[in-house]
Amino acid sequence: MVCGRLRTGKSYLMNCLLRHPCFAVSSQARSFTKGVDLSSRLVDVEELGGKKGGPRVAFADLEGQGDKGLAQDLKIATPLLIVSKVVLLMEVCPGGPSSEAILESLQLLMMAGNCIAERKDRRGLFGCLHIVLRDCAQDEAECRSIIFDKEDEVNAETDQHAEAMQKRNDIRKSIEISFEAAPKVWCVPKLAEDVAPDDYTKANREGFPDKIDEIRNTVAQQLSEPKLLNGRPLTGSVIAALMPELAEAMRSNEPALNPPSLVDRVAAIQVQRTTEELFEKAGKDSEVILTKLPMHTQQLDKELAALQSHVSLEFSSRLKAFFAPADSTAEAASDELKQKVDTLCQSLQLKNTELLVQLADKILKEERTKAERMFGAICLPLASRDLEAKLDLAKEEVLGALDDSLEMLTPELAELTKRGVCGHIFDLLEEKRSVNKMELRRRRSRLATLSIGPLLTLAVAALAIFMAGDVAECTQLAASGGNPWLNPRCWRHLPQVSQQKEQESEARRAAALEEERRAEEESPFQILEEAEKEEEALPEDTKEEELRMARYAQLHDV
Secondary structure (H helix, E strand, C coil): CEEEECCCCHHHHHHHHHCCCCCCCCCCCCCCCCCEEECCCCEEHHHHCCCCCCCEECCEEECCECCCCHHHHHHHHHHHHHHCCEEEEEEECCCCCCHHHHHHHHHHHHHHHHHHCCHHHCCCCECEEEEEEECCCCCHHHHHHHHHCCCCHHHCCCHHHHHHHHHHHHHHHHHHHHECCCCEEEEECCCCCCCCCCCHHHCCCCCHHHHHHHHHHHHHHHHCCCCEECCEECCHHHHHHHHHHHHHHCCCCCCCCCCCCHHHHHHHHHHHHHHHHHHHHHHHHHHHHHHHCCCCHHHHHHHHHHHHHHHHHHHHHHHHCCCCCCHHHHHHHHHHHHHHHHHHHHHHHHHHHHHHHHHHHHHHHHHHHHHHHHHHCCCCCCCHHHHHHHHHHHHHHHHHCHHHHCCCCCHHHHHHHHHHHHHHHHHHHHHHHHHHHHHHHHHHHHHHHHHHHHHHHHHHHHHHHHHHCCHHHHHHHHHCCCCHHHCHHHHHHHHHHHHHHHHHHHHHHHHHHHHHHHHHHCCHHHHHHHHHHHHHHCCHHHHHHHHHHHHHHHHHHC
């Protein structure tokens, strides 16, 4: 940063050091820069002549002092003094330096130091101080002696003189304590032109460009090492956290910082901010893990452990790059962050368990359906041996792919699911065996029915026919010359018909014998008369048959 009174050419000096017109310049009498003007880009120290790989720096141009009062100047200068590695104080000294005027300007910086920390904590609080004496042709060593060598109050001519000397010595002592390196004094020769050229290397004044280059090289070497605050390097994130706190403290009318320890407070704020940022990042990472659920518990534990480890390492890394907060604050913040991340991990584990239970239930239903389909495809009835063979094949097919489906589940869930599937398979086996036995019985029953039924029907029909006839019908059939054996209706009465037929035969033989006896006793003519009488008594057809037989018998006898 560069500071100093109005109209001292601070902005032009910064442009010369940067070799680029980053800051606007003006020849007007009033202050042109308002507040703080920052360079438009960060500059690598290597560009300025510093070591390779050094930090990137920003240049700040402060509004001229004395235009708006001490309080305003203090509010503007204090934040930049804390974060600046190099402080340039610009003074116009055509006739040589005035220790009174320069130390008065430096007194503002010391007041800022008093606002920030106690005396014991101000050692090395600010960066490297450079006093740039513009338009000064005197020896730099002599000028430095005038400004920073301690004055002996014994040589004071008056009490007021001694008091002024003591005041300047106090400022010199504060400067020695507050800045991290001994102050440098530069005497820059006056330019020959009334208007400074945009390119300082084209200045007509001999020694001006060389002096600017010398200042730049010295500043670049100092900027190669970062600014330390409380023993920690000031990085961009640290400065970003520090500025709001300083701005809030400087809003009061009094140019004093209320926090007793700015470093600890800013460190605590940064710790809190780091905690919130890391927890937010952990939340986003957990959402990514959530999209992968369900997963095997071991895989989830690995991812959660990696998440917790990353958060812990990132937290420690950020704090190392920042201030050194109190151990209790850091531990409390670390414990709080760990507790939040642990809670996040536990919620993921619970969600994963819930999804695994749902997955187990889904697998159980699918395997049950598959088993029912496999066993249902077995057509019954089968022989017991064939049935058992097919049941074993179906069971092996269902259980063979089950273990692969259960890989993601916990051992407990896998065991419960497998038991459920096996139990359902056992029920299906028993049901299939029972149904097969029933079907076999039905088949035997049908076969028995098919083999006995026709015989029974035939028997019933024969019995019906057998029972339908009567004796008179069979007797008449036999009498008419028919064969009763050919008519089933007569089978039942054949014994009676045979007996009756035998009786009739006996009766006829008896009648024939009687006729023979009578024929022997009577004449042929009587026999003929009796035969005619008998013939008349018989029916017509019987008469003719018996008459014919009687005549044959008589003729045979004759």
